[in-house]
Amino acid sequence: MELLLLNQSNYIRIGIFLLLLILLIIWEIIKPDHKLSVSRKERWISNLMVVFLNNIILRIIFPYSAILFSDIVIENKWGLLQIYNINGYISIILGILVLDFIIYLQHVVFHSIPLLWKLHRMHHADLELDVTSGTRFHPIEIIISMGIKFGAILLFGINPITVLLFEIILNGMAMFNHSNIYINPIVNKYLKYLFVTPSMHRIHHSIKISEHNTNYGFNLSLWDRLMGTYNESFKNKLILGLPNFRDLKYSKLHFMLIIPFIEETE
Numbered sequence: 001m002e003l004l005l006l007n008q009s010n011y012i013r014i015g016i017f018l019l020l021l022i023l024l025i026i027w028e029i030i031k032p033d034h035k036l037s038v039s040r041k042e043r044w045i046s047n048l049m050v051v052f053l054n055n056i057i058l059r060i061i062f063p064y065s066a067i068l069f070s071d072i073v074i075e076n077k078w079g080l081l082q083i084y085n086i087n088g089y090i091s092i093i094l095g096i097l098v099l100d101f102i103i104y105l106q107h108v109v110f111h112s113i114p115l116l117w118k119l120h121r122m123h124h125a126d127l128e129l130d131v132t133s134g135t136r137f138h139p140i141e142i143i144i145s146m147g148i149k150f151g152a153i154l155l156f157g158i159n160p161i162t163v164l165l166f167e168i169i170l171n172g173m174a175m176f177n178h179s180n181i182y183i184n185p186i187v188n189k190y191l192k193y194l195f196v197t198p199s200m201h202r203i204h205h206s207i208k209i210s211e212h213n214t215n216y217g218f219n220l221s222l223w224d225r226l227m228g229t230y231n232e233s234f235k236n237k238l239i240l241g242l243p244n245f246r247d248l249k250y251s252k253l254h255f256m257l258i259i260p261f262i263e264e265t266e
C-alpha cells in the first residue's frame with residue numbers, strides 16, 4: 001500500500017491539486033467573500049502558468065523529488081527521527097509539525113533578508129487574492145524552498161509518507177488561505193484557533209509593511225501565536241499588493257518573473 005502510494009505520488013498530488021482548485025473556484029463563484037477589484041482573466045493565466053513553469057524547473061534542477069530523496073534518507077537511517085527510532089503515527093505528526101514550523105521560519109526569513117524579499121515580492125505583488133495567488137511564487141524562491149525541504153528531510157529523517165502528506169496539505173492550504181471564499185464568521189473564529197484562514201492570510205498581503213510583516217503561517221496558526229507575529233486586526237477594506245508594483249502589467253508572466261530584478265524607487 002505504502003509503495004503504491006509513493007509510486008503514484010505525482011498523480012495523487014496533481015489529482016488533489018486539480019480537485020481542490022476546481023472546488024475552490026466553484027466556491028469563489030457561488031459564494032465569494034468580496035467582489036474582486038481586478039478581473040480574474042488578467043491574473044489567472046500567469047498565476048497558473050507559473051505553477052507549470054515551477055514544476056518543470058524543479059524536475060530539471062533536482063535529480064530526485066522530495067519523496068524519493070526521503071526514501072533514500074530512510075533507507076540509510078539518516079536524521080534525528082531515525083537515530084532515535086521514532087516511527088509510525090508519532091513520526092508522521094512530528095514530521096508535519098517540524099516541516100510546518102520550518103516553512104513558517106522560511107517565510108519570516110524571506111521577509112527579513114533584502115535579497116530574498118526581492119524574490120518573495122512576486123508573491124506579494126498580486127493586486128488581488130484568490131485561489132490562484134496561492135501558487136504564485138518565483139521559480140528561484142521555489143528552488144530555494146526545495147533545497148530547504150531537502151535539508152529538513154535529511155536533518156530530521158522525515159519519511160516519504162510524511163513528505164507526501166505535507167506537500168498535499170501545504171499545497172491545499174495555500175490555495176485555501178488565499179482564496180476569496182465566504183466563511184461564516186463563527187466558523188472562521190473557531191477555525192483560526194488552529195488553522196490559517198483566508199481572513200488571517202489576507203492581512204499578510206496588505207500594502208502596509210506593518211501588516212504584511214505579520215501572519216506568516218501557511219497551515220497552523222500556532223507558530224504566529226507562539227512567535228508573536230499573529231495579527232487579529234482583520235479589516236474588510238484592505239489594499240493589497242506592493243506600492244511599487246501597482247501596474248497591471250506585473251500580472252503578466254514575463255513581468256512577474258523580472259520583479260526581483262527591478263530596483264524599487266522608495
Ligand SMILES: [Zn+2]
Nearest residue numbers: 107111120204
Ligand atoms: Zn510573505
Ligand SMILES: [Zn+2]
Nearest residue numbers: 123178201205
Ligand atoms: Zn500569500
